[in-house]
Amino acid sequence: MTAVEEVPLSAAGNPIGFGSMRRVEDARFVRGQGNYVDDVNLPGMLHSAILRSPHAHARIVSIDAAAAEALPGVVAVITGKILEGIPRPSLLGDNFAWMPTLSYDTQAVLATDKVRFQGQEVAYVIAESRYIAKDALELIDVEYEILEPVMDAKRALDAGAPIIRDDKGQTDNSITDVHGNKTWESGNAESTAAAIAAAKADPNCVVVTQEIMYPRVHPAPMETCGSVSYLDKVTGQLTMYTTTQAPHAHRTVYAMVAGLPEQKIRIISPDIGGGFGNKVPVYPGYVLSVIGTIVTGKPVKWIEDRGENLVSTGFARDYHMTASIAATKEGKILAVDVDVLADHGAFNGVAQPTNYPAGFFNIFSGSYDYADAHCKVTPVYTNKAPGGVAYACSFRITEAAYVIERVVDCLAQELQMDPAELRLKNLLRPEQFPYLSPTGWEYDSGEYEKTMRVAMEMAGYDELRREQAEKRAKGEYMGIGISFFTEGVGAGPRRDMDILGLGMADGIELRVHPTGKAQLRLSVQSQGQGHETTFAQIVAHELGIPPEDIEVLHGDTDNTPFGLGTYGSRSTPVSGAAASVVARKVRDRARIVAAAALECAPDDLDWELGRWYVKGDRERGKTIAEIALLSHSSLELPEGVEGHLDATAVYNPPSLTYPYGCYICVVDVDPGTGQVKVRRFIAVDDCGTRINPMIVEGQVHGGLADGVGMALMELIAFDSDGNNLGGSFMDYLLPTAVECPDWELGETVTPSPHHPIGAKGVGESATVGSPAAVVNAVIDALSPFGVRHADMPLTPANVWRAIQGNAMRVDMAIE
């Protein structure tokens, strides 16, 4: 449980333990030698394409696929009617037209009765080529009876609103979770209401209430979703190459959905071109490729195009929040209450632990010391694509961090207090850790003020404020925005956290070969995080084997142990801990073997990196490589070692880890055009022990770019007819290098006390923490115009409108 120390270097120049080293996987990526799902081509493979609904809400009157079936090269056309006729031998609905979501709702594989969002799957064509499949889609004649769609989440629960889920016999558009709840509450409603009421009545206190929307965005990974499925009719084996962040969980879901025996299902998730949560759910397309191979007996490839990915797969956020914060006039925060209207789209397809239907949103009380917090989340169905948790959000901690950091800034403005000063007044103090938050989270460790001071120092905060004052006097508008976020990642303790009943613990397996080289088999699946490098470093740290001698295997369920996958920044907190634990098991076995070889008791041995030696006699010892060979040799092995050093482990985290950070953003705003330029961005992250600081920084860079994107440009809005207005990269804007300043990164290291190596997850910290910093900076720039809030994305139009006192509603089409 130490921070990064001096570590010896291997022959290849890599740290034998923690430290920056080049990513092993980059050798193939920079040469264009990655192997993605679309690179998989099996003999006799067929291609497929999905016909999608042009309408957001319509009854399907008829589907005529005769012309498509007649097109040369078309092998089969599958509709919802056909799927309805295939009985399913499972508990999850009685036919193949519907499948379960990860939130125990149902979702149409192919629409039978109605389409419920634009882009929904309506028919599936299997053909000899992708081109023919797409040509055939145009020949399918679907007659729709158009229904009024529910596009405005705020009207979804209105009496008389069209009912979206009539398939479930619903009489309104409310969502009921698996526990029977229609709203999700956390914290203490009464004490919070009382604290806010008392503050309102107290002339020495203020209460600020602000509506804050976190609009719908999309993870938009570079690689879209897809799969190549092959059911071998002779062996009954289903092999599926697929874009999944959670291969093992998906295997279990396919077993349940397709009614196939799980031992016959092999999921291979090869190189994944970005996930960000987009590749956690099971999509109809995946299931259809399985049905495709069952029907044709041939391998079937399905690959989305960009538009399909943007309009139909897991979106993120879409939270309409109203936050109230009470504080004394000196700036001591007293209570926060948040009311949320959550737009879940047409099917409740959120991927999150069962007991947390609003994800970890209730960590919104943030990094501050106050007693009363409460939130209430009301989920609704709308005629939009399903999803909700995706895009590097740590299970909705993005929304939580955003709402608290935004409303704290609103409070600062109301109190006319510097937002840094306000935060410093309220930050949790080191001696309060482990800290039990008002909504029940136990933060593991943190030195918040120290981290904030590092960030302010790096930014030259006071100097920036002086510059801002001078500029304002000249009519120039610069803004400085701060965000201090705390995340809870590493889901999670199995007693409390599961997805579809699968507890969120991770297995791992470490094999040490006779020559002392090792293979580490992971359950988690990298989508760019550098697992092949980082996990080897963890084992290197524990065993002293050079990282280049440790092969990290992942992404093939036949070759790796069960675990829940990579999302929610959980790989390092859960599987990283597992790697450490399994390596320590190997070390303990090695001690027994070494003791036998050195003819002493295991207790007589001491460990130094890579080697057991006799206490008091450093010369007499055995390296791990020597011990590995001995463990396979004729050496008589004592009890406790059967014959090799290999070990397995399952890590069930005792709690979450709580990475945090302080971000400071500096922007310049042109009030004549509304254009925002991010001039500087200072990010000080504390993710505990840094295994590979270079990779940590890379993760932070990516997340900061995401944050700038969300704050300034990314958006999926809809018009009132239900058209998705973000269905291409011309419409859904991702930030480029031009919009990103040179990131200025800093760190503090406060190890997690309960993680074997003290590491906390960092994959999503920057995405979680940065949007608020950018928005706070823009609003700070605009404060001379009396602007207190405007919703993301702060496009030029939106900024200009905010200056006019007329900020836009972002979730609906601009009118």
Add this chain to the structure above:
Amino acid sequence: MQTPAPVDYARATSVADAIDLLEKHGDEARLLAGGHSLLPMMKLRLARPEILIDLNDLDELRGIRIEGEEIVIGAMVTHAEILDSPVLAEHYAIFREAEKVIADPIVRNKGTIGGSMCQADPSEDLSAVGSALKGSVVIQGSGGKRTLALREFHEGPYETKVGDAEILIEVRFPIRPGAGSAYEKVERRVGDWPVASAGVFVVVSGGVVTDCGIGLTAIGAEHFCAPDAEAYLIGKAPTEENLAAAAQLAADACTPYADQRGPVDYKLHLARELTLRTLRKAAASSQGA
């Protein structure tokens, strides 16, 4: 991967050959220049020509040259070539300022001025430049060549006066000694189409504006220009007040519609603001500032 509908392909060997091919295949044929407007539309199946006639071998359509009092830009000259052209930079800053903000380097390396004009997208930046400079185009068909003012070239969004069996072969711009010019664009992100753009040239002589042109794109200015604003400035001193009044007239010439780039009030504001900014800059530059 996006998949266009089936399409045939022919590579023209000369302008005459291209015209022959166009005549042979009728309105099912489309010319292929840089392909950066046409191919994306085909991939989305918004366009489905039966045959593409590729102009990329036609060196006769390349090159930027001076002919008498005019700059001549071949139809197949790319955005990147316009951006880098010293000849254009010498006469009109507007080209470089506009090209810097058109699309991204990948698109600029292939996209052509001919394709930009003929695509006639209501948000095309080069259309505003062409209109501001009061350029003309030369169009060739089997019956020969004709020249048309750019301000008469567009028939509406995505529609031009180029006939089915005709090719735009070059774009011409008058040289105006002493002219200052400028271009300003507001985009939501680098490489995005404009929310609004304005481009102008101004000649100031004897303390008054003697010639000017105002081009606007993406905000519904007919023929991408603002003639009333231009007329207003002629003979007036380029004072802030006069420029602002002209900018207001330019905005009055616009009928933008709301879309995800912005609401109407904002776009009208930008029409005024960007016209004013470019007028200031161009007038100052004409006066040798």
